[in-house]
Amino acid sequence: MDLIQxxxxxxxxxxCLQKMSGAARNEALLxxxxxxxxxxxxxxxxxxxxxxxxxxxxxxxxxxxxxxxTRERVEAMAEGLRQIxxxxxxxxEVLERFTRPNGLEIEKRRVPLGVIGIIYESRxxxxxxxxxxxxxxxxACILKGGSDALCSNRAITESIRRSxxxxxxxxxxxxxxxxxxxxxxxxxxxxxGFVDVLIPRxxxxxxxxxxxxxxxxxIETGTGNCHIYIxxxxxxxxxxxILINAKTxxxxxxxxxxxxxxxxxxxxxxxxxxxxxxxxxxVEMRADERARQVIPDALEATREDYAKEYLDYILxxxxxxxxxxxxxxxxxxxxxxxxxxxTENPEHAERFLNEVDSACVYVxxxxxxxxxxxxxxxxxIGISTQKLHARGxxxxxxxxxxxxxxxxxGQIRE
Numbered sequence: 472m473d474l475i476q477x478x479x480x481x482x483x484x485x486x487c488l489q490k491m492s493g494a495a496r497n498e499a500l501l502x503x504x505x506x507x508x509x510x511x512x513x514x515x516x517x518x519x520x521x522x523x524x525x526x527x528x529x530x531x532x533x534x535x536x537x538x539x540x541t542r543e544r545v546e547a548m549a550e551g552l553r554q555i556x557x558x559x560x561x562x563x564e565v566l567e568r569f570t571r572p573n574g575l576e577i578e579k580r581r582v583p584l585g586v587i588g589i590i591y592e593s594r595x596x597x598x599x600x601x602x603x604x605x606x607x608x609x610x611a612c613i614l615k616g617g618s619d620a621l622c623s624n625r626a627i628t629e630s631i632r633r634s635x636x637x638x639x640x641x642x643x644x645x646x647x648x649x650x651x652x653x654x655x656x657x658x659x660x661x662x663x664g665f666v667d668v669l670i671p672r673x674x675x676x677x678x679x680x681x682x683x684x685x686x687x688x689x690i691e692t693g694t695g696n697c698h699i700y701i702x703x704x705x706x707x708x709x710x711x712x713i714l715i716n717a718k719t720x721x722x723x724x725x726x727x728x729x730x731x732x733x734x735x736x737x738x739x740x741x742x743x744x745x746x747x748x749x750x751x752x753x754v755e756m757r758a759d760e761r762a763r764q765v766i767p768d769a770l771e772a773t774r775e776d777y778a779k780e781y782l783d784y785i786l787x788x789x790x791x792x793x794x795x796x797x798x799x800x801x802x803x804x805x806x807x808x809x810x811x812x813x814t815e816n817p818e819h820a821e822r823f824l825n826e827v828d829s830a831c832v833y834v835x836x837x838x839x840x841x842x843x844x845x846x847x848x849x850x851x852i853g854i855s856t857q858k859l860h861a862r863g864x865x866x867x868x869x870x871x872x873x874x875x876x877x878x879x880x881g882q883i884r885e
C-alpha cells in the first residue's frame with residue numbers, strides 16, 4: 472500500500488480507537504497476545520530466516536542477539552501485552568481542574584497523540600511492544616522496522632492484524648512499511664498531516680538521521696553509553712556482580728554498561744577482582760594508565776573509548792580521585808541514558824543522584840533495569856534521553872498529550 476493511503480487508513484483508525492472503551496481495548500490486546508502464541512512457530516520460522524541471512528552477511532554477534540527471537544522471547548512479547556492490559560487506562564485522566572472567577576470550569580485531560588510513527592532496527596519484539604502501548608493509549612501506529620528483521624516484523628504484524636480483525640477491532644490500527652528503501656524512509660519522515668509524532672529507536676546513526684531529516688515532530692530515544700562508578704565506599708561483594716550483570720547479561724542493548732569509573736582508593740583492591748571475572752566473560756578492557764597498572768592485559772583507552780556505545784564485550788575504565796571528578800567525567804561522556812553509583816555512603820549516593828544528568832540514575836543496582844517491563848510499564852516504546860515531553864522509559868502516559876476542556880454557562884469575553 473502507498474504511504475499516503477497507509478496514513479489515511481491510520482488516521483481513520485485513530486478515531487475508531489478513541490471511541491473504544493478501555494475494556495474493549497484490553498480485550499483486543501488479550502486476543503492479540505493469544506494470537507502471537509498461536510502463531511509462534513510461524514513467527515520463529517520467519518525470524519530464523521532473518522537470523523540466517525544476518526549471519527551470512529557477517530552481522531556482529533551482539534546485533535544477531537538483538538535480532539533473534541526464541542520461544543521465551545515470543546512468550547515475553549505476549550506477557551508484555553498482558554501486563555499492558557493490567558495497567559490503568561491513561562485516557563480521560565483529569566490532570567488538573569480549576570474554576571476561574573468568571574465561572575468557567577477548566578479541566579486538563581489526558582488524550583492520545585494520534586498516529587505514531589516508529590522507525591527501529593533489528594529488534595522484532597519492538598513490533599509487538601510498540602503496537603501494544605500505542606493501542607492501549609488510543610493511538611494508531613505505523614511501523615518501519617529494519618531490513619534485517621523484515622520477515623520477522625511481517626509475521627508479527629500479520630498475526631496482530633488477524634487477531635484484531637477476528638475480535639472485531641480495527642486492524643488498521645497497526646501498519647508495517649515493508650519497503651526498506653531510503654526513499655520511502657525519507658518520505659515517511661515527512662508525512663506531516665498523517666503522522667503526529669515520530670519515534671526513532673535504534674543506533675546513533677538512525678537516531679541522528681531521523682532527528683536531522685524529519686519534518687514530523689520527533690521524540691528522540693538515545694544511545695546508551697551507560698556508566699557505573701565504583702565509589703571509595705563501595706562494597707566489592709555487591710559491586711562485582713552488579714558490574715558483570717550490567718556489562719555481560721546482554722551486550723546488544725542500550726542499557727548495558729559500557730564505561731566503568733573507579734575511585735583511586737579502591738583501584739588496586741577492586742580492579743583485579745573485577746578483571747578476573749571480566750576475563751571469564753571474554754570482555755576486552757580499555758583502561759587509563761593507572762588502571763593498567765593493576766590490569767596489565769588491558770589496552771590503552773582513548774577519549775573515543777570513553778564516549779562509545781560498544782554493544783560488544785568491551786569496557787572502558789577510568790580512574791578518578793574524587794566523587795566530583797567522577798560526576799564531571801560521566802556528565803561529559805554519557806548519553807543521558809542510565810548511570811549508576813555503587814557505594815555504601817548515603818551522602819555520596821545522594822550527590823550522584825542529584826548531579827548526574829541522565830534519564831535514569833541508580834544506587835547499588837545494575838543499569839540493565841532501565842526498561843519499561845522492569846519498571847512495571849508492561850513494555851516500552853523506547854528510552855527517551857531528551858528533556859521535552861518524555862524522558863526515560865516511555866510507557867502509556869508518555870504516549871499521550873492533553874487537551875483543555877472548558878465548561879461555561881453563557882460567559883462572553885469583554
